[in-house]
Each structure stands twice: as structure tokens, then as C-alpha cells.
Amino acid sequence: MSKKIYSPWIQDPETKKFYKHEAKTHTGIVVRTQGGHCYINGSETTLTENLMKQRDQYKAERDTLIDDIAVLKANISRLERENRDLKHENKALRLQANTYFDEWQNEKLTSQVLRDQCKEYAQEASKNTTLTNHIRLKAEMNPGVSRYLDLVNYIDRLERD
Structure with a gap:
């Protein structure tokens, strides 16, 4: 051999x-x-038969690979389409998120302004209450002074309205 x-x-x-x-x-x-x-x-x-078998095997493998390439090309096209759609969706979501963030910032600023105004009103109300109590106390301590009595009457009318 x-x-x-x-x-x-x-x-x-x-x-x-x-x-x-x-x-x-x-x-x-x-x-x-x-x-x-x-x-x-x-x-x-014979060697020719062997080579023909080998050739047929290579052709079968080539055909399989060509089919695989077609499937892969289709997958690539589908994935590119999905990627494009997702990019578009991502852009829309980012724009929506930016809009919501801007609205939130405006609301936050507005609420801060309102809180500051509430503090100012509370301080003014405290001052008014203090002044009103002081005038009433003066009217009680000086019952003969008409201006204190007139102020107390005026305050009572304002509180009724």
C-alpha cells in the first residue's frame, strides 16, 4: 500500500x-x-469520482452559505429599520421629556413665587393683627379718647366686609 x-x-x-x-x-x-x-x-x-463528490459537497455548502447570506441580509434590513424607528421614537420621547421638564421648572418657579408671596402676606397679616390688637388695647385703656374708639369701630367694619 x-x-x-x-x-x-x-x-x-x-x-x-x-x-x-x-x-x-x-x-x-x-x-x-x-x-x-x-x-x-x-x-x-477513482480520484475523479472523489473530486466530483468533494465538488458537490462544496457546492452544497456554497448554496447553504448563499441562503444564509440572504437571511442575514433580510435580518440586517429589518434591524436597520427597527433601529431607525427606535431612533425616531427616542427623539420624540426626548422632546416630550424636555417639554415636561420645562413645564416642571416653570411650575416649580411659580410655586416658589407663590410661597414667597404667602410668607409676605402672613407677615403683613401678623403686623395687621398686632396693630389691631394694639389699637383695641389702647381703646380699652383710654375709654375717653374718641380717636381710639373710632379706629376700633373702623376695624370692626373692615373685618365684617
């Missing part, structure tokens, strides 16, 4: 070396050569 591949079609030493290597690397296929014949898994085939 010879380990060399002899064939009238393969004369170049580099080509013989390539096919010898290819024959060894096939998984599950036992190749041996003897006197110009090639034995694959125990049955005799």
Missing part, C-alpha cells in the same frame, strides 16, 4: 501534496491509495 496519490490528472507535486492533505482532513472518511486507485471507506473510487 502506497501513501502517494498517483493519477494521470495530477502531475504537479504541490497539487498532489494538497490533495493528499485534503484526503487526510476529511472527518469520518478513510482514504487510502494503492496502485493508482483511491479507496474511500473501503470501496474503490
Whole structure:
């Protein structure tokens, strides 16, 4: 049994070396050569038959890869479309979020102004109450002074309205 591949079609030493290597690397296929014949898994085939089988296998793999490429191109197109839609949606959501943030800032500012006004009104009301109590106290302490009595009457009319 010879380990060399002899064939009238393969004369170049580099080509013989390539096919010898290819024959060894096939998984599950036992190749041996003897006197110009090639034995694959125990049955005799010619090198041409072997190469045709290998060619058919490569064609089948190529066709599968071409189909895979078509599927991958479709997936890429779909993902690009989804990405474009998501970018558009993201832009719209960002604009909406910015609008809500601006409204929140305006409301926050408005509420701060209102709180400040409430504090001022509370201080003024406190001053008015203090002044009113002071005038009433003066009217009680000086019942003969008409201006204090007139002020108390005026305050009572304001509080009724």
C-alpha cells in the first residue's frame, strides 16, 4: 500500500501534496491509495469520482452559505429599520421629556413665587393683627379718647366686609 496519490490528472507535486492533505482532513472518511486507485471507506473510487463528490459537497455548502447570506441580509434590513424607528421614537420621547421638564421648572418657579408671596402676606397679616390688637388695647385703656374708639369701630367694619 502506497501513501502517494498517483493519477494521470495530477502531475504537479504541490497539487498532489494538497490533495493528499485534503484526503487526510476529511472527518469520518478513510482514504487510502494503492496502485493508482483511491479507496474511500473501503470501496474503490477513482480520484475523479472523489473530486466530483468533494465538488458537490462544496457546492452544497456554497448554496447553504448563499441562503444564509440572504437571511442575514433580510435580518440586517429589518434591524436597520427597527433601529431607525427606535431612533425616531427616542427623539420624540426626548422632546416630550424636555417639554415636561420645562413645564416642571416653570411650575416649580411659580410655586416658589407663590410661597414667597404667602410668607409676605402672613407677615403683613401678623403686623395687621398686632396693630389691631394694639389699637383695641389702647381703646380699652383710654375709654375717653374718641380717636381710639373710632379706629376700633373702623376695624370692626373692615373685618365684617
